[in-house]
């Protein structure tokens with residue numbers, strides 16, 4: 001089949017359809033693997049550089065050692081997923097457009113659906129999280145499409161701060177679940193919130209038990225020197241146990257991570273600690289994927305790339321620190337005002353904390369709202385499921401993923417304007433393949449994958 005003038009209906013010239021699909025697989029695999037591994041190693045490096053001994057950042061064992069830096073399994077899974085997604089997408093599109101004579105654009109729906117099966121390489125919770133996230137993006141694009149055609153739009157959709165409102169509602173659900181129903185949040189996501197925030201798992205459990213009317217054991221949770229006063233309000237529940245019924249888990253326990261006696265200094269210390277904890281991770285998220293996916297631009301002006309990433313990181317980290325600070329202030333303020341706890345407080349605190357979103361650039365606000373919304377919907381659906389109001393569907397995650405990728409690829413090929421710019425660029429980066437021969441070696445695949453900046457035309 002192969003000849004120098006071989007031209008396929010879907011646009012590749014000089015390669016056979018099989019070679020085209022395989023090289024798509026190869027390059028997507030390499031890109032995805034590099035991004036995942038790069039983020040892990042880079043944030044580890046920044047973490048080491050900021051530790052007491054900055055020279056550790058140059059220690060190969062500490063930086064790459066399998067005991068210290070974890071990314072291999074996830075990088076392979078992500079690579080297999082994106083590789084089989086794009087490879088499968090191209091294989092189906094090529095074969096069907098050759099055999100049926102249909103235009104590749106019309107086949108995007110089917111090819112995208114088949115590509116969506118690549119998500120079997122992801123762990124179930126990742127498949128679910130990505131599927132829900134992409135569903136939110138698809139809904140946004142579908143809505144943009146309908147609005148553009150003048151068919152319908154939501155009341156108030158011209159309002160400037162719809163994104164912040166959506167974020168606030170999502171934040172309320174997520175930050176309530178974080179305290180009251182952790183089992184309804186994705187485990188990894190819950191751990192991320194716990195690590196970023198100032199309240200330890202034991203304290204969270206005590207607050208939860210307390211709001212559910214159970215006695216709580218506060219010994220070991222209080223900051224030193226606060227023991228007797230804080231417990232004076234409680235009544236002992238039983239002879240042997242040190243559990244007590246208290247109207248509210250006191251600030252003396254909520255402040256344990258910082259050890260600050262006063263609420264104001266605790267809030268300030270918590271925000272600062274969040275800033276310190278999140279900085280390396282955000283820096284690698286802002287820098288590494290950009291540098292790998294736009295290697296040519298990044299190498300042409302490396303200092304500008306680093307400066308842009310550092311500025312974006314400072315902003316994102318300020319946002320998350322402000323979020324934590326506002327959440328904690330609301331929780332402390334209610335303790336000072338009412339001296340008793342109520343579940344609804346954690347919804348309210350989520351809404352108050354969401355106003356930190358104003359720190360972010362306008363364009364990032366919608367991104368973050370669409371990132372958080374599916375998490376909130378997921379938590380809500382899980383709460384409903386736990387009450388057995390909905391039937392369980394086997395392989396629901398996979399079905400969702402297949403449907404969503406079919407829809408997104410259809411829009412990408414037929415109405416790209418309705419996709420958010422960031423999403424369109426990311427799909428293009430992975431799916432679009434300029435005419436390049438099947439790489440002869442792994443290093444050639446790396447070079448081809450990185451040297452894709454001009455692949456955007458047509």
Ligand SMILES: [Zn+2]
Pocket residue numbers: 008009010012016017020094095
């Ligand atoms: Zn082809």
Ligand SMILES: [Zn+2]
Pocket residue numbers: 251254255262263266331332333335
């Ligand atoms: Zn307090």
